[in-house]
Amino acid sequence: MALKVIGISASPRLNGNSDLLLRQALAGAESVGTQTEYIRLADFKIAPCIECNSCYKTGSCIVEDDYHLLSAKMLDADRLIFATPIFFMTVCAQAKILIDRCQCLWAHRYVLRKPLIDTAGRDRRAMVIAIGGSKSKKMFDSIRLTMKYFFDVLDMNYAASLFVNKVEDPGQIKKHPFAMKEAFRLGRQLAAADTPPPKKPADIELT
Numbered sequence: 221m222a223l224k225v226i227g228i229s230a231s232p233r234l235n236g237n238s239d240l241l242l243r244q245a246l247a248g249a250e251s252v253g254t255q256t257e258y259i260r261l262a263d264f265k266i267a268p269c270i271e272c273n274s275c276y277k278t279g280s281c282i283v284e285d286d287y288h289l290l291s292a293k294m295l296d297a298d299r300l301i302f303a304t305p306i307f308f309m310t311v312c313a314q315a316k317i318l319i320d321r322c323q324c325l326w327a328h329r330y331v332l333r334k335p336l337i338d339t340a341g342r343d344r345r346a347m348v349i350a351i352g353g354s355k356s357k358k359m360f361d362s363i364r365l366t367m368k369y370f371f372d373v374l375d376m377n378y379a380a381s382l383f384v385n386k387v388e389d390p391g392q393i394k395k396h397p398f399a400m401k402e403a404f405r406l407g408r409q410l411a412a413a414d415t416p417p418p419k420k421p422a423d424i425e426l427t
């Protein structure tokens with residue numbers, strides 16, 4: 221059966237740099253015959269987590285908004301490609317709101333100690349794409365750590381990171397053909413079902 225790949229674009233800019241790389245990665249996934257879905261976070265209404273801790277008792281979130289739709293899509297997918305710009309050395313606010321709302325999945329797994337029914341025994345993998353405007357040695361440190369825990373909560377193997385720095389103007393990434401090629405290659409690789417899940421994420425950082 222064909223794998224389902226979803227790409228979540230967190231950038232507030234339509235056709236922003238991370239968004240363009242995500243589309244390349246999805247094109248790479250499609251090149252091996254997978255079914256892909258592109259999701260732009262800005263099209264959904266998601267409120268921040270209010271730490272009411274209701275999920276500690278039920279494993280689900282009481283806030284009624286589009287989170288539930290997105291969470292169902294993430295749990296159903298075989299592959300997730302998550303793209304974000306770097307804002308103040310970490311993911312942008314739109315991305316962080318979605319990640320924080322996954323606290324109910326964390327409570328489900330680690331407080332209530334229940335497996336996620338939709339994901340048990342499946343080979344699910346995830347990749348992150350992040351872009352920053354400057355060049356700083358530590359620019360992607362925070363994202364690496366956040367994604368480790370985000371993908372774990374989703375019960376997904378952290379398969380790859382594509383980080384690009386010194387790209388700021390909207391669409392500027394198009395002038396970086398190597399980054400565009402790498403996004404395509406990693407998307408294609410992520411969607412290949414016949415390879416074992418990696419023991420540690422492929423970590424690619426480009427200038």
Ligand SMILES: Cc1cc2nc3c(=O)[nH]c(=O)nc-3n(C[C@H](O)[C@H](O)[C@H](O)COP(=O)(O)O)c2cc1C
Nearest residue numbers: 231236237238305306307308309352353354387388
């Ligand atoms: C609020 C804000 C914070 C930013 N913080 C950083 C930062 O900490 N480091 C950096 O290198 N670039 C920073 N940038 C620049 C963006 O990461 C850069 O323009 C990137 O290309 C945006 O990606 P996008 O086009 O996918 O949205 C910031 C931009 C904004 C608007």
